[in-house]
Amino acid sequence: MNVTIIGAGYVGLTTGLALSYIGHNVCIVEKEKRKIELLKAGKSPIYEKGLEELLALVKKNVVFLETPGKEVSNSDVIIIAVGTPPLENGEADVSYVERAAKEVADCLLRGKSYTIVIKSTVPIGTNDKVSWQIKQRLKENKISCEVNMASNPEFLREGMALYDALYPDRIVVGARSEKAISDLQQLYNPILQQTFTPPHFLPRPNGTKLPHFIVTDIISAEMIKYAANAFLALKISFINEIAGLCEKVGADVVDVAKGIGTDKRIGMSFLNAGIGWGGSCFPKDTSALLEFAKKIGYDMPIVSAAREVNYRARRAVVDKLKAYFGDLMGKTIAVLGLAFKPGTDDVRESPAIDIIKILLVEGANVKACDPIAIENARKVLGANEEIGFFEDPYKATEDADAVILATEWPNWANMDFEKLASKMRNLLFIDGRNYYEPEEVKKAGFIYMGVGR
Template sequence: MKLTFIGTGYVGLVSGVCFAEIGNEVTCLDKDLAKIARLNGGEVPIYEPGLGELIEKNRAQGRLRFTGELSSSIRSAEVIFICVGTPPLPNGEANLAFIEQVAQDIALEMDGYKIIATKSTVPVGTNDKIREIVSQLTRHPFDVVSVPEFLREGSAIADTLHPDRIIIGADSPAAAEKLAELHRPLTERIMTTDVRSAEMIKYASNAFLATKISFINEIANICEKVGADVTDVAKGMGHDRRIGPSFLQAGIGYGGSCFPKDTNALIQIAGNVDYEFKLLKSVVEVNQGQRFNVMTKLRHTLGELGGKRIGIWGLAFKPDTDDVRESPALDIVGALLAEGAEVQAYDPVATANFRAIFGQEGEVRWCETPFEAAQDADALCLLTDWSEFKALSLPDVQALMKQNILIDGRNVYTSEQVNEADLRYYSVGRPHVGSLSQFASEPAAFYGR
């Protein structure tokens, strides 16, 4: 099929490349001509394993092109995917300005029947609004469908090519079948529903996953107080098929471009129809507080943080991405500086993006290696579970440090690894990992928030 993806952000770029990979003729359209020039020059604007190779392959084979030219991109397409951003407004609602502008652009350039498919995450009722905007500006026939995305940064290519399911929200059976035909090379697990239900499935899915994360983090905080190991607790829970093991990894909370935005948006969607989503409000509150447990543990071990040197490992919100949006590291580094600590930070790929968002130039020492971040540190905090950190020799790291405090915010290290070094080691919900004698001397009130 001939497809156009409007927006070359994370969703639009990965989706467009993957649909070219399975044999479609794909145009990726963006008004940001500088980004288009970078893509045409072989530069990939986001870090996603394997994406650059797929772009090069499909451009060479003539199935993928990048352009800023609107008219031909709309007119040549059978299906037009809307993949523009819906950033949060100050009240948590999704900003639909880009969606509305794209709907107008499509309508004014149509020259015949088109299927307009929304991949952007949008509040319930948005596709009805798109239909209204387009119908006011064109006499050409069209259908609007909702095809929400469920990509995970760091594994987005695999998620696109091997999806758990495809959701198609459509009022037109013919349009639904056309989208199903497009997706059948990827999976037979295709569910067709009405448009509003498809819009809601996206928000509900992310809200449920966020709830699992906050739940296991609350369990971890209790485990620290009662002497249980949250990794064993989560494993035991996960064997129950009704629960499952995914998203039960305790840590310092979720971040990124989706979960924070979508949970807050769903709270607002509920509020707009006079319903208070109490559970989801608590999920958000728990997640925000969880990251500051790192600060609690630092204060416990070091006392006043003013003048202390703190090494930071990991700035991205998760491994295998350079995305730092809503990363816990933003709050933690900001809190450290506010208390007068000296911060030296390292991330394999996300440092430039972190610096651009963080903005406090000159107040952080940006390191080139994890060892540089550990050099002469009073404490070291692991905030992103990059595989690079898991492979490091802790005795070698400890030898570089001024004091021997390691706070593992992602439960990366095993007891065996910790015991190889003489470290005061603090993880999340695992009070017995490391030296048992070490933890016997810690005050019980220390654990938790």
């Protein structure tokens, strides 16, 4: 099929390259010139495992454009995957989606049939609104063609984006027209049936089950995305709330999580207590859901509480430091991990970034460390002489008074704690992800503080 993707971010680029890999003719439209130039040069503008290798495999078959062109007009399926960042009041900003839809509408040809898909996470009702806007634009342009709208929410995890695109649990499609549903079934068929040959760098995992193809109405599809993210966010917040109580009574939340997660009804995933969730999805999607519900007069206290618990975990880390040192003025704190989670360079709403901001307000100096995300962290933290940036954790901790592990990068799994301790001024280790065995850390002379243990 001929497919256009609008937006080459984490979702658009991953989806576009994956669709090309399984045999479609793909055009990717991205308005940021820098990203298009990088892509044309075979470089990925974002860090995602396997993405650059996949780009090398499919590059010749993908057209990269800065503005929509004839490839868009000739597409059967057009997927809008632009950002929906939070507005100041917490609502999702759908203006990028609306603008993209208008640009798409201007490319549509008389007499042709198109399936236009919104993959961006959008508030309930947006697909219908955008569908109306496209029809209005076509009327203005005096173009008569068939447009079938579909909502196709995305569930990929950053750091695992390509894996999730090729081996998803489910593909959700919300649509009114049979044509849109059959187009998307055809589009995803090699993934639904797992008939493609896996790329050598991303083999199909043993026991991969065929993804569910869930067809529903448009509003339910929009709701599924928000409900999924809200549920995952509150599962983490729940264990973090329990972790706080564990700290008060001397229980170990790691054992508690195991004790409850082995119950099949609960499950182990998303039960790792820590300094909370961040990223470009859970914070903005929970807030957009709450704002949307508020608008229609519906209270969502559970989602609201999940957010409250999440954000207090960031403050709690600094409170632990203050309880130990009394005052953080002039103390040097090494923060290991800036990305909101391992495997990505994304620092949007990263707990580490907020913790650094609080540390600076408290008068501390910060040595910030990350293997991939320094460039993005610099952009959000700005030029500040109280912050030094390091890729190497052993350099970052030199002369530090305390370490906070904020992101559990796998390449730090076998940390040499003796080496880390040897050049530090004070030996306090705050394990914000309960990543290390407390005894291992303590053996090197550290005072170890995890979350809820």
